[in-house]
Amino acid sequence: MLESIFIEIADIIRYWFLDLGTPELLTEIILMLIKLSAILGFIIVNALWLVYMERKVAAYIQSRIGPIHTGPKGLLQTAADILKLMGKEIILPDGINRIIFILMPILIFVPPLMTWAVIPFGRDMTAVDIDMGVFYILAVGSLSTIIFWAAGWASNNKYSLIGGMRVVAQMVSYELPLVLGLLGVVMISGSLNLNQIVIAQDNVWFIFTQPIAFLIYLIAGISETNRAPFDLVEGESEIIAGPYTEYSGMGFALFFLAEYANMMVVSAVCTVMFLGGWLAPFGMDFIPSWVWFFLKMYFIIFLFMWIRWTYPRMRVDHLMAFGWKVLVPLSLANIFVTGACIYIFRGIGW
Amino acid sequence: MLPMFDGIDWLGVFFYILSAVIVVSALLVVFSKNIVHSVLWLVISFIAVAGIFITLNADFLALIQVMVYAGAICIMVVLGIMLIKRDDMNKTNMFNSQLYFGGAVALMVTFLTGFASYKINYSGNPPMVPENSVESIATLLLSKYVIPFEVVALLLTVTLVGAIYIAREVKADADS
Structure with missing residues (x-):
């Protein structure tokens, strides 16, 4: 019952519209819009409370209490923060490129939303099930680089521009090990469809067969989301807040929330590719598949926060050297070893 | 049933919308005086081309289009900004005065693409896309x-x- 609750809700809506005499094509379009708006709501609500989670985790690691006063256990703190930011004036500095400056904080939510559309939340629970899911996620994810960069450029501020340049350098160089790391998983599962990849992990999760790829993906993922220890993009001791320096009020809040939306995407892809997606470990099927998916996803998110509040920020040249001289060769070696192993195991007859 | 949805060639409609986006944004790439605006229009144009690929069932090509060009464009922009030394950004993508040479190149490209598309043997029944x-x-x-x-x-x-x-x-x- 609980396993297929979302599928049943979708069916109820579909039959309700069909009963009203809506044509089938229109019904499917309406249903898709409902699904996508549900995903958008999911992303925004999550981003809001992940900020709270981040503050609580940070407080715990630094032996503090964190927010406690607004709402029960401080749960409404971030909601209140966002309300305050909505009420603030959006300052448009002199000499900015007005249209790009205002457009970019809005567009920054497009890549995460497009990515979430193909991620399988549970058994048969994918909004858009396409054959090239992995490739689609990588392609759409690469679009956010130019949005960050354009925001930095449009601000007409040297710190913003340097931050934008760093975004391009960092995201382009860490996209390579990210893609090459995922390639090992694709080689073993023999499919680019995210559902097929999850099903291929029925016997053993890919984190055990591809541990190096998992580590590479995790490191590159932290870098792609611009989080510490790779948050040079907004290294406040050097360049104030990077591309967001000139943004105030809701413009800044959108970038801030987008960081958490991107982190969710990276964690969800990590769950699907390495942690068995919605598959239940040890045959614990009585817990619905989508609950397992979210448990694994939030564990990865917690891991990200743990890393952020444990390690200091890297230096720019170290970051680039690490990406190109360690991660890229390592991921290439991983692909080579994976290919050789697949060939050998096939020869043995596994 | 809503009769207005019947008999419309949806692929055709999408083709014309996407083509209009491509043509307009490509023109804006050329006519923008600010090179960053040109590049952002170029991104839109490339994404619309990816949309055309999708209507032709060439999903792989569409994703390659988005991935490679979006990534390549970022680098192009960075190089563009670092290499162009202008005080005013609105003078970074000016028209040049090479009328005869540029015209010759444009004519040649037009002729080549026209010739290539004329030579292709379009068959009425293309094979099914795997x-x-x-x-x-x-x-x-x-x-x-x-x-x-x-x-x-x-x-x-x-x-x-x-x-x-x-x-x-x-x-x-x-x-x-």
Whole structure:
């Protein structure tokens, strides 16, 4: 019952519209819009409370209490923060490129939303099930680089521009090990469809067969989301807040929330590719598949926060050297070893 | 039933919308005086081309279009900004005065593309697109087209090594 609750809700809506005499094509379009708006709501609500989670985790690691006063256990703190930011004036500095400056904080939510559309939340629970899911996620994810960069450029501020340049350098160089790391998983599962990849992990999760790829993906993922220890993009001791320096009020809040939306995407892809997606470990099927998916996803998110509040920020040249001289060769070696192993195991007859 | 939805060639409608987006944004790439605006319009134009690929069932090509061009464009922009020395950004993408040379090149390109599309034998019934196009592409790349594939790989390796060599040389000069 609980396993297929979302599928049943979708069916109820579909039959309700069909009963009203809506044509089938229109019904499917309406249903898709409902699904996508549900995903958008999911992303925004999550981003809001992940900020709270981040503050609580940070407080715990630094032996503090964190927010406690607004709402029960401080749960409404971030909601209140966002309300305050909505009420603030959006300052448009002199000499900015007005249209790009205002457009970019809005567009920054497009890549995460497009990515979430193909991620399988549970058994048969994918909004858009396409054959090239992995490739689609990588392609759409690469679009956010130019949005960050354009925001930095449009601000007409040297710190913003340097931050934008760093975004391009960092995201382009860490996209390579990210893609090459995922390639090992694709080689073993023999499919680019995210559902097929999850099903291929029925016997053993890919984190055990591809541990190096998992580590590479995790490191590159932290870098792609611009989080510490790779948050040079907004290294406040050097360049104030990077591309967001000139943004105030809701413009800044959108970038801030987008960081958490991107982190969710990276964690969800990590769950699907390495942690068995919605598959239940040890045959614990009585817990619905989508609950397992979210448990694994939030564990990865917690891991990200743990890393952020444990390690200091890297230096720019170290970051680039690490990406190109360690991660890229390592991921290439991983692909080579994976290919050789697949060939050998096939020869043995596994 | 809503009769207004019947009998519309949806692919045709999408084709005309996407084509209009491509043409308009490509014109804006040329006519924008600010090079960053040009580049952002270029991104829109490339994404619309990816949309056309999707209507033709070429999903793989569409995703390649988004991935490669969006990534390449970022680098292009960075280079553009670092190499162009202008005080006013609105003078970074000016028209040049090479009327005859530019006109000749434009005419040549028009002639070549026109000739190529005239030579293609369009058949009325194209073969069905395979369900899993990535597999077919991979098989073809590693069997029939393996030599061009390897040559491209070699070329990219040479480029990478060359880039590293040039970068190293500059650094050695700066130290001495």
